Amino acid sequence: MALKASQYDVKDLRLAREGKRRILWADNDMPVLAAIRKRFAKDKPLAGRRMSACLHVTAETANLCRTLKAGGAELVLCASNPLSTQDDVAASLVADFGIRAYAIKGEDPKTTYYRHIAAACRHSPAVTMDDGADLVNALHGKFAAFAGSVAGSMEETTTGVIRLRAMAAAGVLKFPVIAVNDAATKHLFDNRYGTGQSTIDGIIRATDILFAGKTVVVCGYGWCGRGVSTRARGAGGNVIVTEVNPIRALEAAMDGFRVMPLKQAARIGELFITVTGDIHVVDAEHFKLMKDGAIVCNSGHFDCELNLPALAKLARKINRGVRAGVDEYVLAGGRRIFVLAEGRLVNLACAEGHPASVMDMSFATQALTTEYVIRNAGSLTATVHPVPVEIENWVARAKLLAMGMKIDSLTRRQKDYLTSFEMGT
Numbered sequence: 001m002a003l004k005a006s007q008y009d010v011k012d013l014r015l016a017r018e019g020k021r022r023i024l025w026a027d028n029d030m031p032v033l034a035a036i037r038k039r040f041a042k043d044k045p046l047a048g049r050r051m052s053a054c055l056h057v058t059a060e061t062a063n064l065c066r067t068l069k070a071g072g073a074e075l076v077l078c079a080s081n082p083l084s085t086q087d088d089v090a091a092s093l094v095a096d097f098g099i100r101a102y103a104i105k106g107e108d109p110k111t112t113y114y115r116h117i118a119a120a121c122r123h124s125p126a127v128t129m130d131d132g133a134d135l136v137n138a139l140h141g142k143f144a145a146f147a148g149s150v151a152g153s154m155e156e157t158t159t160g161v162i163r164l165r166a167m168a169a170a171g172v173l174k175f176p177v178i179a180v181n182d183a184a185t186k187h188l189f190d191n192r193y194g195t196g197q198s199t200i201d202g203i204i205r206a207t208d209i210l211f212a213g214k215t216v217v218v219c220g221y222g223w224c225g226r227g228v229s230t231r232a233r234g235a236g237g238n239v240i241v242t243e244v245n246p247i248r249a250l251e252a253a254m255d256g257f258r259v260m261p262l263k264q265a266a267r268i269g270e271l272f273i274t275v276t277g278d279i280h281v282v283d284a285e286h287f288k289l290m291k292d293g294a295i296v297c298n299s300g301h302f303d304c305e306l307n308l309p310a311l312a313k314l315a316r317k318i319n320r321g322v323r324a325g326v327d328e329y330v331l332a333g334g335r336r337i338f339v340l341a342e343g344r345l346v347n348l349a350c351a352e353g354h355p356a357s358v359m360d361m362s363f364a365t366q367a368l369t370t371e372y373v374i375r376n377a378g379s380l381t382a383t384v385h386p387v388p389v390e391i392e393n394w395v396a397r398a399k400l401l402a403m404g405m406k407i408d409s410l411t412r413r414q415k416d417y418l419t420s421f422e423m424g425t
Contacts, residue, residue: 008094009102009116011087019059019092023066026059029356031402032364032395033067040071045371047072050149051127052120054135055156056084056348057103060359062092065099067367076123078116079103080131081301083341084348114138121146127373128153129366132301133160140167140174150175152373152380154366157181158191158222159277159301161384168383176380178369180362183387185395187223190362194354196227198347199273199299200235206325206340206350207295209271212236217269219262220276221248224299228273229257240265262286272296273346274305284310292335296343303343311337325350360402364395 027034040046051073055061061077068075077099079085085105093099100123102116120128120135121143128135128150136155139147152175155161161181167173180186203209216237218229225241229252233239242262243249253259262282266272266289274281277300284307290296298305311329312318319328322338325346329337341349353359368391373380400407410418417423 003094003098003100007100009104009112009119010090010094011104013091013095015088016091016095019062019086019088019090020096022059022086022089023062023092026356026359027063030060030063030360030363032360032398033063033367035398036364036367037063037067037070040067040367040371044072046127046374049073049127049374050123050125051075051129051370052123052125052135053077053129054080054117054120055129055131056080056345056353057090057093057101058084058086058348058353059089060354060356060363062089062097063356064363064366065093066097067363068370069097069099071367071371073127073370074123076100076120076125077103078120078135079107079113080134081345081348082107082109082113083344084353086352118143124149126151126377127370129156129370130154130160131156133163136160136164136167136177140172144174147174151377152176152178154178154180154369154373155384156186156362156366157301158187158224162277165384173382173384175382176373177384178373178387179384180366180369180387183365183392185361185365185387185392185399189358190354191223192227192230194227194358194362195224195275195299195347196229196231198351198354199224199228199275199297200231202299202346202349202351203271203273203295203297203340206297206323206346207338209295210236214238215240215268215270217242217262217265217272218257219272219274219281219305220300221245221252222275222277224275225252226255228275228299229255232273233257237271240269263289266290270294274298275300276305277301279304280307280310281305283307284314287311287314287331287337290335290337293338294336295338295340297340297346298343299346301345306339306343308339308343311339361395361399364398365391368395 085103090103093101216232241252241257266286315329317330322328
């Protein structure tokens, strides 16, 4: 049955043909999720459940949505970032797969973006999915009347988990949340390899720069920072890491990267990449020290990592769109700083986000965790929970099999040894 015009908001349904090609192409590299979709279509574990998802609307996300719908979910999807939507994919979700999508690339972050989140809230979901916790925040604020129907939620990104843990600590979280971001099958691969590769991809597409010989400053050495730093070095960049955590800074140093405060790095860096999940990581004091032609971008979740209002105050002139996705800030004396993707996620705004192969694991974990939340509705407390280890192991084994690999199993004697204390040296 075709959706009514009031049940979606996308740029242009005529883009659906190309969007479907992209969705099916990504599906070729998502065998674990495809296996779950096949089972879901048979067992219908999500039958009759209303779901709302606030995610990056990409081809990979579309295959997750197809899986949830195959399981019987009544799904509404909205964008988790104003610049990350692939308009042709959103059109195909509506036209080809009958999924209610509210997402337009470049939508106004103050009006349209939140109107789309409102549509997801008014769907009165039993289960939600988030990438940054904007949907959960809305269900605790203006749309709190709909929170009572929520049995649980999944959170996809570091920033969102931080916000949700703060809510739980303050005693205001109204329903259980599964920290999918913290799953090994997510952050060890998606954050490290996905963010690492897609960030470099986005920067190159936006600027066409040569990384070889470039001084690259990576702010943050969490799993995303590890991935970005490694990929930048692999492309020939001279990588500097800045950190506030002494353990991570020490790790970066022992991984062979230079480590120093950002105020020191600001004087010598040529390309700056933030991946921290915090606010004003690159601030006015740093912009004042940067070289002419410095490029600044963000691959953390929100645009607040770069203090662009402060940069705008420093600028004598701002030239928007000097290249697609690139704004030029001209400071006193003619010194220029180039900002990519308006400070938003450079890997999604200037490229296509993570490769499908790595999202296969993240979204397989999402799908199975959704089933887990529904199966355990009413028994989970209103706090932030880890992904069950059984789900983690299943996804990892399925991915290995899809890659044509097998692993060993412990013998009975080995299991006994690992659980006993009698045997000494």
